[in-house]
Amino acid sequence: MIIGIDIGGTFTDGVLQDNGAVYRAKTLTTPADLGDGVVAVCRLLAEKADVSIHDFLGRVERLTLGTTAVTNILTSQVGRRVGMLTTAGFEDELGISKGRRLNRDGWVVRPPELVARRDIRGIAERIDRDGNVLRELDVDEVLSTATELVRERGVEVLTVSYLWSHINPVHEELTERALHQAFPDVPVMCGSMLNPIQRGYERTTFAALNAYTSGAFSGLDHLEGRLRDLGLRGRLLVINCAGGAMTLGSARATPLWLVHSGPAAGVAAGAVVATEHRAPAAIACDMGGTSFDVALISDGAVTRTVRGEVFGTLTSLAHVDVQSIGAGGGSVAWIDSLGVLRLGPKSAGASPGPACYGRGGSDATITDALLVLGYIDPQAFLGGSMKLDERAAREACSRIGESLGLTTEEVAWGIRSIALNNMAEATRATVANRGQDPRTHAIISYGGCGSLFTAEIAKAIGIKRVIVPEVASVFSAYGAASSAVRRERTIAVGKSIPFDVPWLAKKASRAISEVKKELTADGVQEEDRSIAVEADLRFRRQVSDLTIAFPDPDVTPESVDHVVEEFTREYVRRYGRGALLLDATIDMVSLRVVGTGRQPVALPNVAEGTGEPAVSDPSSSRPMQLERLGPRTDVPVFVVEDLEPGARIEGPACLDGADTTIWVPAGATARMGSQRTLLLDVEAGND
Template sequence: MTILDTEHGTQPPGSTCIGVDVGGTFTDAILSDGTTVWRAKAPSTPGDLGAGVLDACERVAERAGTTLDALLPSVARFGLGTTAVTNAIASRTGRRLGLVTTQGFEDLVPMARAMRTHVDGWLTTPDSLVDRERIRGVRERVDRTGTVLTALDPADVVAEVQWLVDHHQIEGLTVSFLWSCVNDAHESAAVAAVRERFPDLPLTSGAELLPVVKEFERTQFALLNAYTGGALDGVDTLAAELAARGLRVSPLLVHSGGGSISVAEGRNVPATMAESGPAAGVIAAQAICAATGVSNAVTGDVGGTSFDVSFISDGVASRRSTGELMGIWTALPMIDINSIGTGGGSIGWVDSLNILRVGPRSAGANPGPACYGRGGSEPTVTDALVVLGYIDPAQFLGGTMTLDSDAAMAACETLAGQLGMSAVEAAWGIWEVAKSSMTRALRARFAEQGVDQREFSLITMGGCGALSSAEIAHELGLRGVVVPELASVLSAFGAATSDVRRERSRAVSVLLPDGSDVLAQTAKELADEVRADLAADEVPDEDVTIGLIADVRFFRQHYELQIPWDGGLDEDGQAALVKRFTSEYVSRYGSGAVSTGAPVELVTLRAYGLGATVRASLAQYDDGPGGVPEPSGERLIHLTRGSEPTSVPTVVGDTLQPGHRLTGPAVIDAADTTIWIPETFTATVDSYRNLHLEAAK
């Protein structure tokens, strides 16, 4: 067996990499020593992030035949994807904030662009990160060209902040003025005055953090950053514990952009960690695509609490700069991930219209699904799968955790009583609703992307993903399904493989073509800033790669498309950029949406820097005997609603070798997940021990 790194060569001999992903139910860990990849899961520990991480690391070290204390001194890379920031946002337990903004625009954030969210069938205004009474306006005004219309008196800002401190005991402050992305002189002066008067008050500046057009999104991002400022305290404690136990390198945190940053930088911009785990999974899926020759893929990550979807086109993950994040519309440079509240721990319930729903509320890690035997009593997707026979209670997590099938049945019986049906029918309903929700989410994303789904494969990940992926792919007409060998811990693998990534942005708002040197000069300045950021992260300059992204739109339209660009910004380069933008626009919205001769505007220019690091790699195995693997037994499974259970052959995942081929129906009991192969599907094992599922023609 060899270890193949699809981008940067083989893993250095003797190096050890650990990747960890903290999920809502389980904390996953992978360990690579350059020859073998081990994996393990441990229950997540809400409120004490480090305990679950250390438990998972100790388990994976034990599987490698050593101890964590003996292993840590040899670790060259420790990557961590964490839900700490996500949890602070989802539970709305961040800091009590104040906001100082331009007078007359105090209602900008509360109005929330007239956004509404669905709550039990009703449309409601989304929760705000800052209450209206804690928003204060000051006299100042800059126009869209950067011209000062009304000068700022910094003393006015200090007086307003003093009022917020005295009357509302704020724990953090955000300053964000109108058009500060074009001229930040007022905002910089306000920030300096506040920091001098209140040196211990955490302060975030919108223009300093993300100087992009759209004051609402810019302000929201600054608020989000201030709101989550204390969310990484547990990471600091964990880093100190790891160092005390022998870790010689600083942990790297995966951020929403799919790259890694230091813990110190994570403290500076905690909001960028909001989609840490899902982003790590997409980065790992890119490696799967490169290894298996899949160019176009959609990822479906089914964890304990959510189903996360992202696109990979021509081997590169789609990105966005604005979007919704747990009910908050904000500017956040990130991998384009869409999430719904459907996962293995999602709870089945009956709404006020007597309709069965699944999620978004989840049993989480504590108490977890009823079958975990930790006090949970409400039926979850996992409980339903136990009742239906898809999950073997005795083989859960490779037999290291035995599930309580009686508790799962009792939970489903409670729900069945509300619906007037049997427990098995209720379990079937939970599973069907969950699959339908995931299918609808994928169908909607394909429609938004404007791509032909027949050209895409589904890369499934997460502990519960491989039980539904084949049927979802068949419903949508996808090319097929790839179930990676590391599917259940793929986000942890991504945490051990992502390069250090830093990004800088600047609003330019110029019509193309532009004859000045503004774009070229801005690109150079941004690249220099990114190089300095990576140097501060101790990345050698020879390991740095710089790239550009242009946010482009037709003039006066509201939203932009992000266009990766490496073709230069001279006259010919700008013309080529316009051509690529138009082509992308047509592919998404159709040629009828393009007006001939419409001006094209480059709104924001972004520079990103990648710093190559030691990284774990995919394991490639020698060819196996081929043929059909020997079944390990049989399991009774309810394949259709209202029918008697059917006996289905089972296969132990560890026995699968490259070249093996299975025909459904069949169940594969892997060490940390269960894979369902429906009757019309065939599964083949490739040289990385990934499963490729295809429907019969």
């Protein structure tokens, strides 16, 4: 048995693979203790396997968890108190934050403060850009400064980031050893050891973010203890933000890797689905209860970035490039100071939840609007296990309507229209920012609420096909169950091409050996491993990098030439030939070794059937509001589980599944595939 679990803002999802069959479960997230939701999902999956929870967990080979533990700390800003040692004269680097400012509800604000300025101390040491020591480190100064931070300031974790430490880490290494000996109970995190990259600010924020979120593991350790007590004997893994799995021990050293782990797992699974359905260019669209997440898939590979913003802080984190907006099923509608209807980013979450959940919520949300408009059957939500209160949803929309002079249906239509427009714009922008044409892409639609919108998002931006996997409502959990172990090592290069390739090859070989050791420690057998090498390149004096893969793990003059050619080709594809800097110097900023370990995967159910097109009869109909004004339309409703492979349905139609609903608008066609994947063509009759 293999289990994947994703803890979302509203629902906790689970997927079980048992002897080739795939089962799924969904329950409300428990904000007070996220472990309660995980245990509840395990109990539901045990019921499907028809065994007790102890026998069930005892048979589980691997449980992989997409966790919000780190994300919650950053969102609520309740991280550990961090003390920082840095090169004297650079104590204000974090506060200046490269001059970046954020827009928060119309106010221009600084990025979140990870380390209070009074807890940052300068150390009189200096190494130059070539790695030469200009001023030796005084260990006594380090210890006296750290003693003040720990004993008097009460810091809980120390981080160290000296200038040019990625070239020569000797001072950071000396500092770490001294601090560990003096304060064995205080964690110490060094920038050069966690992520030795060229950019000093991003290297510093990476260390600070890891220190700030290091308290997340108390909750994860508690959860592991609960699962072990309930009978879990197999491996417990967590999903990282690059879409791979890692052990709790590995993640403990760099907890920041767990930020956005759930969305990353979904995108990784989306890449597999895109390959299976011959969609080399695809957009992963995930609409859950809290947010709408968008990511690109190119040639069957997830689009990643090595530098980006994590909750307002610019840092050097290699992660799946996911763009998020506040447009989930629980996103709250409100009226701004100009009397305009707005939506999100605030979410009702699981507690109190949308008004229709009957758990104390009173604000109108997207889910309430969909219920009022007839897109959701209140008696069939979560397969009928959770009844929705349509009256409460109407009252929530009506209260907004009283202020705007609109009817309940007009408010609900407005909420849905704003959500649809925001999601279409986010999807279009994500593709455009990568220099790609959305019309050449397919949409991979998942999340409990996603398929009520993705067909119309596709229409809005010129996409012809939407792919809805059978496990779409729990797709991130499915991705967790199917994920490979992933380990990375980064090497700072900082050289212009051409350079001494044997020097780099030696460093790469050492990093490959280290990654292989880490995979061994993670329990990955040698025959299940694969090693890839990639480089971050840019034109001289530019600030943005492009990541290009080497043809094989061997770093040779020929492979470096290949990388340069691919960099130029990708630069032209993304920015246009007119932007190409002819004869300009190309810098290799860093090299990255990526090791992956294959794991047993959660295979999709394969249904029997001819696959020949067949017209299906609806099981019922539902009155739905298909336009802002005018009467409702009786729309045919089909039960997804009753559709056979080859079944073909013309829109408008609703397809009600056990845990989601798929909306097929007029002019679109849905066809059931052999793996029970629904293929939606937004132009009728288009194959």
